Amino acid sequence: SQTIHQWPATLVQPVGSPLSLECTVEGTSNPNLYWYRQAAGRGLQLLFYSVGIGQISSEVPQNLSASRPQDRQFILSSKKLLLSDSGFYLCAWSAPGHTMNTEAFFGQGTRLTVV
C-alpha cells in the first residue's frame, strides 16, 4: 500500500533562518507531488506541483523553493524565512495524470511558526 511521510510535525524558526521540509512517498512510482500552505482559517494554497524528477511548477511568487531529487522525494526550502511564511504546510501525492484518477493523498502536515 502507498504511504506518505512528512516531517517534522511542528517547527518554530526565527525570521531569516533557512527551512527544509521533506516529504517522501512509498509504494507508488512516478507520482504527482504537491506542496500546499494553509493559513489559519483559510483554504489551501498550492505552492508547487511536480510531475517528475526535476520538473517543478511554481504556482505563486514567494520566498520558497522546491526540489525533487528522487522520484518519491519532494523538498520544500527557503533560504531566509519571513514572518508571512508561517502556516500549515501539506505535502500530497496523486497518481500520474494519465490514470484519470483525481484522488490525492495528504501527509500529516507541518505547522511552521516563524518568530
Place this chain on the structure above:
Amino acid sequence: LAKTTQPISMDSYEGQEVNITCSHNNIATNDYITWYQQFPSQGPRFIIQGYKTKVTNEVASLFIPADRKSSTLSLPRVSLSDTAVYYCLVVSGGYNKLIFGAGTRLAVHP
C-alpha cells in the same frame, strides 16, 4: 482551470441530509469534479469524484446535471463528526493539478 464557487458556511443538525452545491460555469469537456473533506490540523481527504449524472459511494453522493456547470455533494444523515470543511475541485483529466478554493465550512449541531 475552471473556477469553483461554493457557500462559505452551512449549518445542519444530526440526522439531516446535507447538500452542498458548487458552481463551475466554465468547466471543460475533459474536467472531472472532485470533493474533499478536511478536519482541523489534518490534510484533506478525498470523498468522491464524478464526471456526469450521479455517483454514489459509502460516504456520499454526487449529483451532476447534464450541463455540468454545477454539482451537488449530498451527505446522508450527518453526524457531529461530519463537521468539517468541504472543498469542490474541478480537475483536468490527465493533468491532475489540484487547486483548492475556500471551501464550505459545515457545522453539524446536536
